Amino acid sequence: MSTISDVSSLTLIAKTIFGLEELLAAELQKIGARDIEVLNRAVMFTGDKGMIYKSNLTLRTALRILVPIAKFEVSNEQSLYEGIKAINWEEYLDVTDSLAIDTVLSTDIFTHSQFISQKAKDAIVDQFREKYDKRPDVDLDRPTLRINLHIHDTTCSVALDSSGDSLHKRGYRDQTNLAPINEVLAAGLVLLTGWDCKKTLIDPMCGSGTILIEAALIAANIPPGYYRVDYGFMHWKKFLPYEESLYQTIYDAAIARIISETPNILGGELSHHVTRKAKENIKLARVEDIVSIRESDMVDFEVPEGGGIVIMNPPYGERMDKDNLEELYKSIGDTFKKKYTGFDCWLITSNMQALKFVGLRPSRKIPVFNGPLECRFVKYQMYAGTKKYIK
Numbered sequence: 517m518s519t520i521s522d523v524s525s526l527t528l529i530a531k532t533i534f535g536l537e538e539l540l541a542a543e544l545q546k547i548g549a550r551d552i553e554v555l556n557r558a559v560m561f562t563g564d565k566g567m568i569y570k571s572n573l574t575l576r577t578a579l580r581i582l583v584p585i586a587k588f589e590v591s592n593e594q595s596l597y598e599g600i601k602a603i604n605w606e607e608y609l610d611v612t613d614s615l616a617i618d619t620v621l622s623t624d625i626f627t628h629s630q631f632i633s634q635k636a637k638d639a640i641v642d643q644f645r646e647k648y649d650k651r652p653d654v655d656l657d658r659p660t661l662r663i664n665l666h667i668h669d670t671t672c673s674v675a676l677d678s679s680g681d682s683l684h685k686r687g688y689r690d691q692t693n694l695a696p697i698n699e700v701l702a703a704g705l706v707l708l709t710g711w712d713c714k715k716t717l718i719d720p721m722c723g724s725g726t727i728l729i730e731a732a733l734i735a736a737n738i739p740p741g742y743y744r745v746d747y748g749f750m751h752w753k754k755f756l757p758y759e760e761s762l763y764q765t766i767y768d769a770a771i772a773r774i775i776s777e778t779p780n781i782l783g784g785e786l787s788h789h790v791t792r793k794a795k796e797n798i799k800l801a802r803v804e805d806i807v808s809i810r811e812s813d814m815v816d817f818e819v820p821e822g823g824g825i826v827i828m829n830p831p832y833g834e835r836m837d838k839d840n841l842e843e844l845y846k847s848i849g850d851t852f853k854k855k856y857t858g859f860d861c862w863l864i865t866s867n868m869q870a871l872k873f874v875g876l877r878p879s880r881k882i883p884v885f886n887g888p889l890e891c892r893f894v895k896y897q898m899y900a901g902t903k904k905y906i907k
């Protein structure tokens with residue numbers, strides 16, 4: 517099976533969350549990626565080794581950067597095994613290296629992704645064993661090479677995963693946290709609003725502070741990979757071997773573009789314990805000069821004059837009874853009307869029933885997924901001196 521010949525013009529795939537594809541394409545355009553093509557939950561582009569480093573470090577709406585190496589048809593376990601074994605793995609791995617395989621299934625042929633990862637691993641190690649009587653080890657945490665299999669219907673796509681851990685793991689958060697919104701989604705929401713990075717931004721139900729921190733990173737032009745010390749590509753030895761000096765040059769150039777002039781970014785949170793967590797995260801992200809948080813009920817939150825933007829992720833109701841939830845959404849609408857004149861107020865929810873209780877007419881509704889939950893990201897424009905927006 518033919519593999520990659522021109523490493524200066526690699527086909528690359530950035531994976532993302534449904535609804536953020538166009539934003540990701542725009543981000544790729546900005547960093548100089550070529551041949552950008554929007555796919556479902558992904559964007560395809562071309563670039564060289566430096567582009568792999570740059571995209572991992574700087575893209576806010578990417579979950580992973582993959583380097584596709586092969587594609588073949590599968591109908592059963594045997595054809596999967598044979599397809600994987602037909603790839604010349606010596607181009608990517610030495611017998612002394614280690615590997616890990618992640619499988620994503622969207623097919624009726626197979627049901628267990630872990631089993632498929634095992635099968636694919638067998639095919640790779642058998643190829644080495646037959647030649648050298650030795651085999652690469654499996655290392656699920658820090659392998660030399662992380663391989664990504666995506667089986668869609670009868671097509672198996674094989675790619676090298678240059679990211680390692682998903683890029684939403686920025687490295688600024690204490691991971692033993694509550695149930696925060698995914699960082700990639702939080703950044704995507706901020707970008708979807710078209711915020712100018714000048715007006716005040718408020719999340720009055722900020723939880724652990726993810727939306728506020730991502731907004732601060734955007735406003736200050738801090739790359740999302742600023743805090744991360746490890747990427748998959750840093751372990752590569754044979755194919756596109758890691759060049760620390762190239763990464764350092766790209767990192768230094770990104771850091772040099774950080775700006776210090778930033779707008780007011782404010783948060784409120786009802787729970788004392790959660791407010792404390794949010795403050796810790798803000799410190800870990802080193803944005804405490806930009807973001808300030810108060811323990812406060814949304815209805816009592818002191819809103820500064822001059823307008824701005826609200827982005828919030830209220831509870832969707834999994835842990836609340838229906839009456840309380842309807843009451844909560846009603847109070848959100850009432851508070852927008854009373855206190856947020858001159859603001860564009862955005863909220864994300866999966867609960868369309870509860871959303872009706874906000875009682876305002878949205879000017880936009882953007883479909884987006886929060887994990888498995890289909891959500892709407894909804895905008896209410898709170899004009900001064902008019903009641904037009906009220907239903």
Ligand SMILES: C[S@@+](CC[C@H](N)C(=O)[O-])C[C@H]1O[C@@H](n2cnc3c(N)ncnc32)[C@H](O)[C@@H]1O
Pocket residue numbers: 695696697720721722723724725726727784785786787790812813814815829830831832
């Ligand atoms: C879905 S969570 C937000 C998660 C957040 N986006 C994050 O990344 O951690 C909703 C938060 O709203 C808070 N909350 C609920 N009712 C509130 C109210 N009336 N005023 C302020 N915060 C409230 C909850 O304590 C919870 O932390």
